[in-house]
Amino acid sequence: AQKITQTQPGMFVQEKEAVTLDCTYDTSDQSYGLFWYKQPSSGEMIFLIYQGSYDEQNATEGRYSLNFQKARKSANLVISASQLGDSAMYFCAMRLSGGSNYKLTFGKGTLLTVNP
């Protein structure tokens, strides 16, 4: 069964600095997708970035980039130039592309605090 591991329960970063949130995954499938979601204190789930297992380049979305290392099965989120509004819970998730159920499996999350 697939598994997502986020080893950092909490992280602190100074405003305007970059921060990396770790995510490793475990699957024997060759085709899968990796996601990062942000959950601010208001509770909604906000999609940040997506990486397909066959994508050759790392995904980027504005200040967010996904450092995808397939051989190491890692999909770390890099946030550049942190802002106070980046303080939130961040979840890594994976979807297997085989089959037709489209289920997402989530990690336990990392709580990021951006200090002024």
Add this chain to the structure above:
Amino acid sequence: DAGITQSPRYKITETGRQVTLMCHQTWSHSYMFWYRQDLGHGLRLIYYSAAADITDKGEVPDGYVVSRSKTENFPLTLESATRSQTSVYFCASNLGTEHGYTFGSGTRLTVV
């Protein structure tokens, strides 16, 4: 553009009572999901549905029942609520694309 609507946003119920959480989507997405979020566990899949009248268990289905008689609705029922079911519940949907997921705003359920 209503997207996914979950109701109620907050609910307090007593142990042993039946409670139903509602989820309604306006896009006719085929796939719908129920997750629960607990501190230290992230989001865990309770049930999912690939289409109307097709449902299947997720990781933590015990104590929950779902139905999907219409594509747009996917209610989650706790038949006899227990304190361990105190959680935040999220409904989500997917059209059937690689990364087209949409989440509802969540329902915070407290069982006393």
